[in-house]
Structure formats: structure tokens, C-alpha cells
Amino acid sequence: MTSRDLLHRVWREHVAQHMRVLLVALVLMTIEGGMLGVLSYMVRPMFDRIFVAGDTSAIAGIAITVFVLFVARAAAGFGQRYLVVLTGLRVTTGIQKDLAGHLLSLDTRFFQINPPGGLIERVRGDAQALQQTASAALMNLGRDTIGLVSLLAVVLWIDWVWALLVFAGIPVVVLPIVLLHRRIRATTAAARRSSADISTRLDEIFHGMLAIKLNRLEDHEHGRFDTTVDQFLRAERRSQAGRAGLPAMIDLLAAIGFLGVLIVGGHEIAAGDKTVGEFMSFFTAMVLLFGPLRRLSNVSGHIQAAMASLDRLYSLFDSTPEIVSPPGVAAAPLPPGDIRVEDVHFGYDGTPVLRGLSLTAVQGRVTALVGASGAGKSTVFNLLTRLIEPQQGRVTIGGTGIETVNLQSLREHFAMVSQDAALFDESIRQNIRLGRLDADDAAVEAAAEEAKVMEFARDLPGGLDSPAGPRGANLSGGQRQRVAIARAILRDAPVLLLDEPTSALDARSEALIQEALERLSAGRTTLVIAHRFATIRDADLILVLDKGKLVDQGRHDELLARGGLYAQLYEMQFAKN
Ligand SMILES: Nc1ncnc2c1ncn2[C@@H]1O[C@H](COP(=O)(O)OP(=O)(O)OP(=O)(O)O)[C@@H](O)[C@H]1O
Numbered sequence: 001m002t003s004r005d006l007l008h009r010v011w012r013e014h015v016a017q018h019m020r021v022l023l024v025a026l027v028l029m030t031i032e033g034g035m036l037g038v039l040s041y042m043v044r045p046m047f048d049r050i051f052v053a054g055d056t057s058a059i060a061g062i063a064i065t066v067f068v069l070f071v072a073r074a075a076a077g078f079g080q081r082y083l084v085v086l087t088g089l090r091v092t093t094g095i096q097k098d099l100a101g102h103l104l105s106l107d108t109r110f111f112q113i114n115p116p117g118g119l120i121e122r123v124r125g126d127a128q129a130l131q132q133t134a135s136a137a138l139m140n141l142g143r144d145t146i147g148l149v150s151l152l153a154v155v156l157w158i159d160w161v162w163a164l165l166v167f168a169g170i171p172v173v174v175l176p177i178v179l180l181h182r183r184i185r186a187t188t189a190a191a192r193r194s195s196a197d198i199s200t201r202l203d204e205i206f207h208g209m210l211a212i213k214l215n216r217l218e219d220h221e222h223g224r225f226d227t228t229v230d231q232f233l234r235a236e237r238r239s240q241a242g243r244a245g246l247p248a249m250i251d252l253l254a255a256i257g258f259l260g261v262l263i264v265g266g267h268e269i270a271a272g273d274k275t276v277g278e279f280m281s282f283f284t285a286m287v288l289l290f291g292p293l294r295r296l297s298n299v300s301g302h303i304q305a306a307m308a309s310l311d312r313l314y315s316l317f318d319s320t321p322e323i324v325s326p327p328g329v330a331a332a333p334l335p336p337g338d339i340r341v342e343d344v345h346f347g348y349d350g351t352p353v354l355r356g357l358s359l360t361a362v363q364g365r366v367t368a369l370v371g372a373s374g375a376g377k378s379t380v381f382n383l384l385t386r387l388i389e390p391q392q393g394r395v396t397i398g399g400t401g402i403e404t405v406n407l408q409s410l411r412e413h414f415a416m417v418s419q420d421a422a423l424f425d426e427s428i429r430q431n432i433r434l435g436r437l438d439a440d441d442a443a444v445e446a447a448a449e450e451a452k453v454m455e456f457a458r459d460l461p462g463g464l465d466s467p468a469g470p471r472g473a474n475l476s477g478g479q480r481q482r483v484a485i486a487r488a489i490l491r492d493a494p495v496l497l498l499d500e501p502t503s504a505l506d507a508r509s510e511a512l513i514q515e516a517l518e519r520l521s522a523g524r525t526t527l528v529i530a531h532r533f534a535t536i537r538d539a540d541l542i543l544v545l546d547k548g549k550l551v552d553q554g555r556h557d558e559l560l561a562r563g564g565l566y567a568q569l570y571e572m573q574f575a576k577n
């Protein structure tokens with residue numbers, strides 16, 4: 001996006017609503033900036049009437065005026081700075097909130113492609129960079145532009161020839177300034193990217209700590225991290241060098257201007273054509289003028305940097321979910337019915353995972369999915385819940401294509417215990433309640449009892465209110481699984497999807513939970529994936545998957561008798577045990 005498009009967009013979507021506060025800030029900036037011109041103009045009567053003419057009666061008036069001007073400038077300056085920073089904060093937090101909402105709407109695929117660390121860096125780091133640079137830019141832009149204009153008026157008023165001389169150096173510095181701008185925008189974007197890489201690395205290190213320690217990868221990871229930080233350092237150094245170069249250009253301009261004015265003005269005063277007061281007033285205005293000019297040149301650097309961050313933020317807004325609710329379809333519970341997968345083809349980036357898969361899960365019955373690791377079993381669950389979209393074929397529930405029903409209602413139709421139980425850094429109780437947010441404590445406790453969560457929660461100091469830890473780290477694998485099962489029990493949805501729900505449990509707990517799951521799946525359409533045949537032998541129907549295709553189906557004994565893939569898988573497990 002070009003700077004113009006970006007500015008237009010940020011104004012329309014996030015800044016325009018703070019218009020009134022910004023207008024007040026603008027008025028205060030005008031006062032703060034305008035005072036500069038007035039103050040420099042006061043130098044003229046000060047010199048000509050007090051210092052040169054010796055008129056002491058003028059002292060009190062001029063002194064009080066100057067004092068009042070300074071106080072007014074201070075008050076207006078405080079007000080505008082506060083309002084601008086406040087608005088900057090409101091704008092960036094607004095962008096952050098919108099962005100989080102937007103990211104939550106995106107497909108799971110998006111998060112498989114974009115690492116979490118990089119996304120965190122965008123939502124936090126880029127928003128913060130934007131806030132700092134934009135506030136600084138805005139604050140200086142208003143006040144210094146007004147200051148500049150008022151001072152220019154003074155220098156032009158006193159002598160326009162001198163005024164022209166001040167800016168004699170402009171042709172020399174224009175080209176370098178334009179080049180510096182380009183450089184800042186490009187290098188800042190690179191620096192922000194490197195910064196995101198740092199976050200990604202840290203995220204991976206902290207999440208992978210166990211694997212790092214056990215494989216003694218400390219030095220390896222440290223080395224990778226150092227490389228990433230060095231890349232950031234290089235990019236950031238280039239960006240900062242560009243920004244530091246802008247004020248230097250203005251100083252060069254000032255040097256040329258001073259030279260001209262001193263030479264010409266000095267001769268005119270010596271010849272008596274100009275008063276000392278005029279020269280001092282002009283000189284004050286000129287000195288004051290280069291301050292705002294320097295800052296303004298910096299502002300353009302700030303703006304380029306802000307643009308780089310804005311660009312990264314808005315590009316996130318531009319990625320849209322592909323799996324969405326069909327427009328105009330209201331949320332309504334799905335009628336019960338058989339679940340059918342009809343000749344579905346699906347793959348990731350050209351690698352096929354499901355190749356013409358067709359299967360039926362009969363309403364109210366237990367259907368088991370078996371197959372080697374990587375056969376596509378979990379992928380089937382993702383297909384049913386529309387976490388992924390088939391590239392060909394379709395899925396129906398009770399004859400209705402799932403792509404035609406409201407997405408919320410579709411997901412509410414399922415309770416899923418997935419292969420890796422996803423827990424949040426909240427209490428165990430709250431983690432169970434995520435299955436149904438409006439469940440009361442009694443219901444949560446009943447589910448916890450049923451899924452044998454109480455068995456271990458009773459021994460914890462806080463009971464059900466003990467924290468589960470980041471991503472459930474305070475609990476064992478089997479305990480996490482039981483919390484996930486309690487969540488599914490509480491959810492009480494028409495269809496149950498169980499992806500190896502008891503894989504992490506010991507034989508006794510597994511038997512206990514198996515009972516609970518059987519009670520839960522009685523009369524409920526259930527799909528269960530399991531490697532252990534103890535779990536699946538009683539299923540109403542067993543579907544055998546191989547390389548994304550259905551290769552056999554039937555009941556346990558039938559399948560064994562046929563001696564196909566099922567019998568092979570069974571024998572291998574049997575031999576192992
Ligand atoms: N996000 C992904 N990106 C690319 N490929 C993927 C992704 N998720 C799964 N796959 C691939 O899809 C195939 C099927 O995966 P799936 O998780 O469905 O297997 P599975 O039958 O559940 O295996 P397991 O019994 O080990 O859980 C695998 O070959 C896997 O590599």
C-alpha cells in the first residue's frame with residue numbers, strides 16, 4: 001500500500017472517531033507554536049527601546065508580556081502533548097482490539113503458516129512502534145508547523161532579502177532528504193521483520209524448552225538466537241542512521257543560511273540601513289526557526305517508520321478467512337442425521353491427504369476410525385467441523401451440506417476431544433467450563449466427577465480451582481486428557497468426536513473413563529479414533545483408512561476374518577503386547 005492509502009485508511013477506520021479531541025489539540029498546538037513568532041518579535045522593541053534607546057519605562061510592560069507569553073506557551077504545550085499521546089494510545093489500542101478480533105476469525109491454516117511469535121510481535125510491537133512514532137510526529141507536526149509559519153512571518157516582515165538568504169541552501173539538501181526518506185521506510189520495514197523473527201525464536205525456545213534440555217540444544221538455540229538478534233541489529237542500525245541523517249541535513253541548511261545573513265546583514269547595520277533591534281529580532285527568529293525545522297525533518301522520518309508499521313498491521317487485516325458462515329443463514333441447531341463424507345479430496349499445498357474418501361457415520365451409533373499413523377483420521381475430524389474445506393466432494397449431516405449451515409451452529413453440533421488436549425492458563429474448573437460457558441458449578445463438578453478429574457483434583461490444594469498452568473503444564477498428560485473429556489461431557493453436543501481420548505491414561509483410569517465415555521456416547525452419534533483395539537472392538541461400525549481412502553469397513557470379527565489391513569494392524573498390536 002502507498003503512504004496515501006495507508007493514511008487514508010488509518011484515518012477512516014481508527015482516527016476519525018477521535019476528531020474532536022484532535023481539534024482541541026490542534027488549537028493548543030496553534031497557541032504553543034504561534035507564541036514562538038510573537039516572542040521573537042518582542043526582541044525588536046526590547047533592543048530598540050530598552051537597550052539602545054534606554055527607555056526604562058518600557059521594561060515592565062515588555063517583561064510582563066514576555067512572561068505571560070511563556071506561561072501560555074507552557075500550558076498549551078502541556079495540554080496538546082497530553083491529548084496527542086492519549087489519542088495515540090486510543091488509536092493503537094483500538095487497532096489492537098480490532099486486530100485480535102480479526103485474527104480470531106481467521107482459518108486455522110493461517111496460524112499453521114504464520115508462527116505465533118511473529119503475530120504477537122505485530123499485534124504488540126508494531127502497534128507500539130506506531131503509537132510512539134505517530135504521537136511524536138503529530139505532536140511536532142502541529143506545533144512546529146505553526147511555529148515555523150509564525151517565525152517565517154517575522155523574518156519576512158523584517159527583511160525579505162535576508163529571509164531568502166536563510167534558505168539559500170535548500171537546493172543542496174533536497175535530494176539527500178528525498179533519498180533518506182526512501183531508505184528509512186525500507187530499512188524500518190526490515191527492522192520490524194527482524195523484530196518479529198526475534199519473537200518467533202523466543203516463542204519456539206520457551207515452548208520447546210523440554211526438547212532443548214533433553215537434546216542439549218542450549219548452545220545451538222543460543223547461536224540461532226544470536227544470529228537473529230544480529231540481523232535485527234543490522235537492520236535497526238540502518239534505519240536509525242537514516243533517521244539521524246535528516247536533522248543533519250537541516251543543520252547544513254542552517255550553516256549556509258547563517259553565513260549569508262551574517263555577511264549581508266553585518267554590512268547593512270554597519271552602514272546604518274538597519275537597526276540592531278531588527279537584526280537581533282531576525283536572528284532570534286532564525287535561530288528559533290531551525291529548531292522546529294529540525295524536528296519537522298525528523299517527523300518525516302517518524303512518519304516513514306509509522307508507515308512501515310501501519311503497512312504490517314493492515315496487511316494482517318487484509319488476510320481474510322476462507323471458511324466462513326454462508327451469508328444470511330441464521331444460527332439454528334442442526335437436525336440429527338447420518339454424517340456422510342462423499343468422495344472428498346483434500347491436501348496441503350498439493351500434497352494429497354484425503355484421496356476420494358467416502359464414509360458414513362450412522363446417527364446414534366458408535367463409528368470407529370482406524371488406520372496407520374498419518375492415514376488421515378484426524379483430518380476427517382477437521383473436515384467435519386469445517387476447520388478445513390474439501391477441495392473436492394462434500395460432507396453432509398442428515399442430507400444437508402455442512403457448507404450451507406451456519407458455522408457456529410455446525411461447530412456447536414460437535415463435542416471434540418482432540419489428540420492434544422488444549423488447556424489454557426486458567427483454573428481447572430474454568431478449563432472444563434470452556435465446553436459450555438453458561439454451565440453452572442454443579443454441572444461442571446458433575447462432569448469433573450464423571451471424567452475422573454475429581455480423582456486428582458481432590459488432592460490439589462485448590463481442588464478444581466487450582467491453576468492448570470500455561471497450556472496445562474501443571475497437569476500430567478493423562479490429567480489433561482481427563483479435563484478435555486470433562487469439557488466434552490459438559491458440552492453435551494449431539495455428535496461426539498473422540499481422537500485417541502484415552503491414549504495417555506493407565507489401564508485402570510482408561511477402563512474407568514471408557515465406562516464414562518460409553519455412557520456419554522449411548523444414543524449419541526460418536527466417532528472415535530483409537531490405536532488400541534480394546535477401545536474400538538465394541539464399535540457398531542469400524543472404518544479402516546489407508547492413505548486417505550476407505551479400504552474396508554465392518555464389525556471387529558468380520559474385519560478380522562477378512563484378513564485385510566485391519567487384521568494386520570490388529571496382529572501387530574497383539575504381537576507387541
Ligand atoms: N497442517 C498440516 N500441514 C501439512 N500437512 C499436514 C498438516 N496436518 C496434517 N498433515 C498431513 O496430513 C496427513 C494426515 O494427518 P492426520 O493428522 O489426519 O493423520 P492421523 O491419521 O490422524 O495420524 P495419527 O494416528 O498419527 O494421529 C499426514 O501425512 C500429515 O503429515
Ligand SMILES: [Mg+2]
Nearest residue numbers: 377378379419
Ligand atoms: Mg491423528
